[in-house]
Amino acid sequence: MYPASQEQETYQSHSQETYEWSTEVRKALTQIFKLQEFRSNQLDAINTTLSGNDVFVLMPTGGGKSLCYQLPAVIAKGVTKGVTIVVSPLLSLMKDQVSHLLQKGIAAVCFNGSMEPQTRSWAFSELAKNPPPTKLVYVTPELLSKSGQFQNTVRSLHNRKFLARFVIDEAHCVSQWGHDFRPDYKLLGNLKQTYANIPFMALTATANDKVKEDVLHNLNMRGCKVIKQSFNRANLKYEIVPKNPRNMAQSIHEFVTNGYRNASGIIYCTARKQCEDLALKLRKEFNLRAKHYHAALDPVDRDRVQQEWQDGSVQIIVATIAFGMGIDKADVRFVIHCSLPSSLEGYYQETGRAGRDGSVAMCRLYYSYRDKMTIEYFIDNGDGDWQQKERQRHNLRMMIQFCENLTDCRRQQVLGYFGEKFDATMCNKTCDNCMANATLSFEYRDVTETTKTILALVRELQVNKVTLIQVVDIFRGTATKFLQSRGISDLVPGIGAGKALSKTDCERIFKHLILKEVLAERCETNAQGFVMAYLQVSTNRKALCMENLAHLTC
Ligand code: ADP
Ligand code: MG
Ligand code: ZN
Secondary structure (H helix, E strand, O other), rough: OOOOOOOOOHHOOOOOOOOOOOOHHHHHHHHHHHOOOOOOOHHHHHHHHHHOOOEEEEEOOOOOHHHHHOHHHHHOOOOOOOEEEOOOOOHHHHHHHHHHHHHOOOOEEOOOOOHHHHHHHHHHHHHOOOOOOOOOEEOOHHHHHHHHHHHHHHHHHHHHOOEEEEOOOEEEEEEOOOOOHHEEEHHHHHHHHHOOOOEEEEEEEEOOOOHHHHHHOOOOOOOOOOEOOOOOOOEEEEEEOOOHHHHHHHHHHHHOOOOOOOOEEEEEEEHHHHHHHHHHHHHOOOOOOOEEEEEOOOHHHHHHHHHHHHHHOOOOEOOOOOOOOOOOOOOOOEEEEEEOEEEEEHHHHHHOOOOOOOOOEEEEEEEEOOHHHHHHHHHHOOOOOHHHHHHHHHHHHHHHHHOOOOOOHHHHHHHHHHOOOHHHHHOOOOEEHHHHHOOOOOOOOOOOHHHHHHHHHHHHHHHHHOOOOHHHHHHHHOHHHHHHHHHOOOOOOOOOOOOOHHHHHHHHHHHHHHHHOOOEEEEEOOOOOEEEEEEEEEOOOOHOOHHHHOOEEE
């Protein structure tokens, strides 16, 4: 392990306005960007880079990362002047930003593989001027690492002292721990070595500590100033509701008519076919302006659907997770997950696309424990190595634990996963659990003895291939017929031991034990060709280690 990077506290904050460039910065904010005030940490990032220091900016989606490098790019004072080079992974995003900059009268250009030859040579000739009129150059990591002409231009800018800074946007792409690793981003580590005296700025909305360390390491920026803020999205509301696949469209229709009549929204589904079916149903049966979007659409259709949604003629986009990165729509009022996301990281990113404008938005997840099996099936049959699969299984367990948890604040859970301590009272009852906690009370029960009984029972039964639901019924003593049909003796210890517990409580204890890896579900295709999950005692150490169970409360 490499040492943890130095956190902001060890540095003085650069949020004051006493620099030689402060007047110019303020003027740029109001006159060029037409904004009234800086948001949290923006000024700090701007002053740090204008002072010539490297900086890593961690800010949630919608926090306003672009301004952190777009504004300094137009400032003539400070140790850095000249051209800002911005590396970004997505072409559509870059083109979008460039057109916004041009509208503001800022000279910007986007270098990419599909450029017209005339545009390309014009762009290069602009950069050859002394000084170059261009303020921002956007470039894909591929082009930066492969185009000799581009590399020569950067070198020439540097030699002529017109290279202001390097910006690595969506910096989590350099980390294999991130959700969106790009091999070409790896090569960016060389840049800092080649241009040691040029200030770097890396930005991401990924809060995960492992990713953070990995990014700093891979970009050779360790020890630089890190600006991090809470990743809480105060304007997003979170709720998890039980899923009934049969009336999903109906339920969504009710949701939309109760407060989101003309509001823009995203609905995420797992499979392409689900997207198509749901969008069709919402249109035909419920008269909603909904359309589907997934990777198998041809690019022209995909762009059109996205455009229609962007301009509001389509209200709801029903999509796979192929939809999202690079979408810059500020007024998304709701994000609905129709099935379980495969990780909390994904859940946070996807819900994060709501409410970028800062106004209230709703994040609803339809949860069914059964969805776990679908994802497990994908993991088992995916092409990752065993380490990746272990990581995916872990992520899935965390996700289920989150959905099954009906007591703790949703924000506290998600942010806690990213290593951030969040005071649940700050939620102000804007998640379902905090709302329910205001009226319900929970008692903590020690279930160690119950657990021992359950383990003994499952050990006896597992050779008979029983499912979670069946064992719960057996444990509660309501499965006499089933036991007879399978020829299982009703003298097995533990049968009926859970009589006093409600079915819901029993299920929660069992699921808890699965999440703690004391029990496990093994997927198998049965004679009828259905994938079944059979319950067994885990083969790992945890099941044997009773001390682990002593502080198990439900
Ligand atoms: P990020 O890249 O962090 O997700 P963006 O840079 O795309 O966020 O900004 C998100 C939105 O916030 C944009 O619509 C942007 O215009 C707006 N924004 C950024 N900074 C400010 C500010 N200081 N005041 C008001 N709006 C801002
Ligand atoms: Mg951004
Ligand atoms: Zn809460």
